[in-house]
Amino acid sequence: xxxxxxxxxxxxxxxxxxxxxxxxxxxxxxxxxxxxxxxxxxxxxxxxxxxxxxxxxxxxxxxxxxxxxxxxxxxxxxxxxxxxxxxxxxxxxxxxxxxxxxxxxxxxxxxxxxxxxxxxxxxxxxxxxxxxxxxxxxxxxxxxxxxxxxxxxxxxxxxxxxxxx
Numbered sequence: 001x002x003x004x005x006x007x008x009x010x011x012x013x014x015x016x017x018x019x020x021x022x023x024x025x026x027x028x029x030x031x032x033x034x035x036x037x038x039x040x041x042x043x044x045x046x047x048x049x050x051x052x053x054x055x056x057x058x059x060x061x062x063x064x065x066x067x068x069x070x071x072x073x074x075x076x077x078x079x080x081x082x083x084x085x086x087x088x089x090x091x092x093x094x095x096x097x098x099x100x101x102x103x104x105x106x107x108x109x110x111x112x113x114x115x116x117x118x119x120x121x122x123x124x125x126x127x128x129x130x131x132x133x134x135x136x137x138x139x140x141x142x143x144x145x146x147x148x149x150x151x152x153x154x155x156x157x158x159x160x161x162x163x164x165x
Contacts (some may be wrong), residue, residue, distance in 0.1 A: 043098020
């Protein structure tokens with residue numbers, strides 16, 4: 001498989017994983033699958049498809065792919081620049097870790113596809129945890145009580161004093 005084809009397949013699989021992440025966001029489960037399993041899996045798939053020569057190269061591939069996917073959230077208008085800037089270290093680190101795992105799975109045997117297939121089961125394990133772990137909802141009410149008659153307060157609510165020049 002040529003290097004360009006590997007990059008295309010990696011991007012396609014990562015896009016499918018990101019689409020799955022978007023689906024989980026729309027479904028309302030934020031948890032292990034979205035924030036841990038998906039980045040590790042993306043990094044591992046990237047490393048497996050790119051077939052790096054060293055562990056460091058595999059980790060760089062994983063970090064770059066996750067960095068690009070995370071920054072694509074800005075392009076698609078899902079998140080803002082500051083949110084991405086704050087969260088970027090987490091997905092790139094997890095992508096790097098996934099790249100290392102993918103590299104180690106490649107180097108452990110003659111049939112690395114079995115190792116990557118086991119890694120693909122990671123979301124299948126984490127999705128049930130996310131679906132069943134619903135956070136408790138608390139109702140919050142806020143009120144401001146003013147010790148004055150409504151006729152006295154109302155003019156201050158609807159009118160504004162002149163501002164100094």
